[in-house]
Amino acid sequence: xxxxxxxxxxxxxxxxxxxxxxxxxxxxxxxPAFRNTAGSIARLYDLAHDSAHTPVLTRDGVHRAFAVxxxxxxxxxxxxxxxVWAESSFGxxxxxxxxxxxxxxxxxxxxxxxxxxxxxxxxNALAYHRRxxxxxxxxxxxxxxxxxxxTPFDAAGGTAAxxxxxxxxxxxxxxxxVSGAKMIGTAAVFGNEVVVGTIEPLAPRDVxxxxxxxxxVDTPGLTFVSRVSYEGRARSVFxxxxxxxxxxxxxxxxxxxxxxxxESVLTYRNVDASFGMWWRTPAYVNFVHQAATRFWTxxxxxxxxxxxxxxxxxxxxxxxxxxxxxxxxxxxxQAKAFVLAAEASYEEVDGGRGGVMPGKxxxxxxxxxxxxxxxxxxxxxxxxxxxxxxxxxxxxEDLLHPELGPVVARYLRAPGxxxxxxxxxxxxxWDALGSEFASRHxxxxxxxxxAPHVYLMQQAWExxxxxxxxxxxxxxxxxALGGEPEGPDSR
Ligand SMILES: Cc1cc2nc3c(=O)[nH]c(=O)nc-3n(C[C@H](O)[C@H](O)[C@H](O)COP(=O)(O)OP(=O)(O)OC[C@H]3O[C@@H](n4cnc5c(N)ncnc54)[C@H](O)[C@@H]3O)c2cc1C
Numbered sequence: 225x226x227x228x229x230x231x232x233x234x235x236x237x238x239x240x241x242x243x244x245x246x247x248x249x250x251x252x253x254x255x256p257a258f259r260n261t262a263g264s265i266a267r268l269y270d271l272a273h274d275s276a277h278t279p280v281l282t283r284d285g286v287h288r289a290f291a292v293x294x295x296x297x298x299x300x301x302x303x304x305x306x307x308v309w310a311e312s313s314f315g316x317x318x319x320x321x322x323x324x325x326x327x328x329x330x331x332x333x334x335x336x337x338x339x340x341x342x343x344x345x346x347x348n349a350l351a352y353h354r355r356x357x358x359x360x361x362x363x364x365x366x367x368x369x370x371x372x373x374x375t376p377f378d379a380a381g382g383t384a385a386x387x388x389x390x391x392x393x394x395x396x397x398x399x400x401x402v403s404g405a406k407m408i409g410t411a412a413v414f415g416n417e418v419v420v421g422t423i424e425p426l427a428p429r430d431v432x433x434x435x436x437x438x439x440x441v442d443t444p445g446l447t448f449v450s451r452v453s454y455e456g457r458a459r460s461v462f463x464x465x466x467x468x469x470x471x472x473x474x475x476x477x478x479x480x481x482x483x484x485x486x487e488s489v490l491t492y493r494n495v496d497a498s499f500g501m502w503w504r505t506p507a508y509v510n511f512v513h514q515a516a517t518r519f520w521t522x523x524x525x526x527x528x529x530x531x532x533x534x535x536x537x538x539x540x541x542x543x544x545x546x547x548x549x550x551x552x553x554x555x556x557x558q559a560k561a562f563v564l565a566a567e568a569s570y571e572e573v574d575g576g577r578g579g580v581m582p583g584k585x586x587x588x589x590x591x592x593x594x595x596x597x598x599x600x601x602x603x604x605x606x607x608x609x610x611x612x613x614x615x616x617x618x619x620x621e622d623l624l625h626p627e628l629g630p631v632v633a634r635y636l637r638a639p640g641x642x643x644x645x646x647x648x649x650x651x652x653x654w655d656a657l658g659s660e661f662a663s664r665h666x667x668x669x670x671x672x673x674x675a676p677h678v679y680l681m682q683q684a685w686e687x688x689x690x691x692x693x694x695x696x697x698x699x700x701x702x703x704a705l706g707g708e709p710e711g712p713d714s715r
Contacts, residue, residue: 228270241447260461264313288301292332303517315521317411323511343491345497365409369389370389400492410672412477413441416440419490445480450475460620510581526602533605538638569582602657
C-alpha cells in the first residue's frame, strides 16, 4: 500500500546525518530549512489517498512509477501519474519519489545487465525494485563524481587511498566497505534510500570506483552536506512562495568507511556494468519520461505566469507582447510534444520480456531541447516583466503595517487589481525567474541530465545518422555534372 504523508514524515526521523551551516540537523521534518519542503513531499503521498487521484497515481495499491510498463497504455498511465505530482509543485520539485522509482523499474525490466563475471547483482536489482515498491520508499541517487576530483593514478605520487570519489576500500564478511564522496544528492536528505553509483564512463583500471549500491539514508558513516537552504532564507510563503515550499535541496554525499551488505550491491568492481546499468536498462529513459512531463508542467506554469504578469502590467494586448506569449505557448507545446512522441515511439525492452520504454531517440533529444529552451523562456518572461518584480516591498509586513500599508496600497497596484494581489503575483514571478532559487533551477535544467558536451556527443553517436545521411545522399545521387533532369517535353 502507498504510504500516507504522515507515515512518510515519520520515516525521515531516523537520525540521518544531515549538516547545514555547521550544524547537524536533528530532524529535517521540523528544521526551518527543510520542513516546508518535507511537507510538500508529504502532500504528494497524501494525494495517492485522495479518491480523485488514487486511480491515476496507483494501480493495485502501488504507485504507477514503480510499475514496469507492458504496453503503450501503461506509458500513458504512468505519465498521467507523473503529471499529477508535477502539478503539485508547479514543476519545481524535480526529484520527487517517482523519478528514481522509474529508474528502479528500469533495472527490474532488464536485470540481466547486472549479471557479470565475478558478481551477479541481478537478484539484488530485482529485490531493490520490490523493496521500494512494497514499502513505497523514496529513492534518490548520487551518480556524479565531485567536480575536479583528481584521478589518483594520474596525480604524481597519488594512490588509491587519496581518491576523493566513492570507491571500495575493503571486503568484509557479508559485504563491502566504501569511502569517498559523490555529488549532487538532489532531494537526498528527504529520501529513504540513496543509490550511489557512477554514470560516467570509467577507465578499465577504475575498478574500485566501479560499484553501485543502494543504502538507507541513516546508514552509519553516511553524511550529507547540504547546500544553502533557500527555504531557510525565505521570509514567508507570501514573500517567497516557491523557495519556501519547494526547495528540494542538493547535498554532497560523503561515505566514511560505510559498510554495504552484499544484498544492497548492484554492481561490483565492474566498469562496464556500473556504466551500462543506466543505459542498457530503461532506467535513464524512464528518468527522462518523468522529467519531461515535469518540464512540460513547469513551462505551462511559467507561460501562465507570463500571461498574468503582462495582463497586470497592461501590456498583454500590445502585438509584440502577445507574440511573445505566443512564442511561450509554442514552447509549452514543444515540451508536451516530446513527452507524447517519446511514448508513441515506444520500444520493446529485452525483446519484449522487459515490457516497453519510451523511444530512446526522442527521449535523449528532450535533454537538448529542454536545456536550451528553459533559460530562453526565463529570459523572455523577464523581458516582459520589467522593473515591477524588483520594486517590491521587502516583505508582506509592509502591507500589514497600519501606517505604511495604505501608502503601498495606493502606489503599487494595477487597474482592477489590489496592491496585495499585484505584489503577490510579482513576488511569485521573482521567485520563479530571478531569485537564487530561480537561478538554481536554471542550472538544474541545464545540467541534471548531464552536461551538454556529454549528451550532444551521445546524440550524435546513438542518433539515427543513417536515415539522415540516406536522404541527403539520395538527393546527391539524383543528379550529376552535365546531366539535366528529364522534363515533361522529353516524354
Ligand atoms: C541543480 C543540480 C542538481 C543535480 N542533481 C544531481 C543528482 O541528484 N544526482 C547526481 O548524480 N547528479 C546530479 N547533478 C549533477 C549533474 O549530473 C552534473 O552536474 C552533470 O553531469 C555535469 O557534470 P559536472 O557538474 O561535473 O560538469 P562538468 O562535466 O565539469 O562540465 C561543466 C562544463 O565544463 C565544460 N567541459 C567539461 N568537460 C568537458 C569536455 N570534456 N569537453 C567539453 N567541455 C567540457 C563544459 O562547458 C561543461 O558544460 C545535478 C546538477 C545540478 C546542477
